Amino acid sequence: MKFMLIRGLLLHFILLMLSLVVSSQEKTAYIQLIQAPRLEVDAGTDQTMNEGNPVNLGNDLDIVGGTPDYEIRWEFPDGAVHNSATIIAGSPGVYNLRITDANKCVARDSVSVYTAVSTDDMQVGRLRSFPNPVSGILHINHGPSKSPSRLTIMTITGKMIFSTAFPSTPVEKEEVIDLTGIKPGIYLIKLVMDNEAFTEPVIIQ
Numbered sequence: 001m002k003f004m005l006i007r008g009l010l011l012h013f014i015l016l017m018l019s020l021v022v023s024s025q026e027k028t029a030y031i032q033l034i035q036a037p038r039l040e041v042d043a044g045t046d047q048t049m050n051e052g053n054p055v056n057l058g059n060d061l062d063i064v065g066g067t068p069d070y071e072i073r074w075e076f077p078d079g080a081v082h083n084s085a086t087i088i089a090g091s092p093g094v095y096n097l098r099i100t101d102a103n104k105c106v107a108r109d110s111v112s113v114y115t116a117v118s119t120d121d122m123q124v125g126r127l128r129s130f131p132n133p134v135s136g137i138l139h140i141n142h143g144p145s146k147s148p149s150r151l152t153i154m155t156i157t158g159k160m161i162f163s164t165a166f167p168s169t170p171v172e173k174e175e176v177i178d179l180t181g182i183k184p185g186i187y188l189i190k191l192v193m194d195n196e197a198f199t200e201p202v203i204i205q
Contacts, residue, residue, distance in 0.1 A: 039066030149193035
């Protein structure tokens with residue numbers, strides 16, 4: 001009789017432990033299901049200053065996921081800090097954005113502001129491309145530059161179809177880009193060097 005009682009208590013204890021394990025697993029699964037989505041931020045598109053006029057940043061700021069409320073922090077090229085969603089950029093450079101949510105999760109992005117360059121400035125050798133129209137190989141002359149530069153080819157609506165980087169160079173250099181297979185149309189070549197943006201149209205046949 002005593003043996004049967006001990007056996008019954010042991011069986012009851014095992015069943016109790018199993019129910020606790022299952023309950024714990026269910027709670028863990030539930031916690032995972034209600035976890036906030038990952039915090040992400042898009043600071044918007046790069047901007048170009050025309051004739052030295054300031055530009056507004058943050059108008060197309062997009063914050064996704066995380067847990068509200070959000071702390072917004074813009075860091076200017078000169079080290080200044082602003083905590084508003086929109087800012088006025090009065091000088092070229094990189095403007096860094098940091099978003100912190102209620103759970104102290106952090107997301108970062110940045111926007112570059114460039115100085116617009118006139119067509120006359122482009123003709124002194126900073127950017128030249130040929131042939132134009134082009135049906136395959138495009139030759140691009142660029143430089144000189146004190147820092148690495150980046151070249152992109154975009155549709156007229158701003159969609160990037162090609163991007164590459166060039167190291168700094170003390171002299172003008174020629175690059176060869178294969179555009180074979182790209183849909184015919186009018187595109188824009190954009191060269192960013194030494195915080196200046198140069199653009200030139202190109203027709204792909």
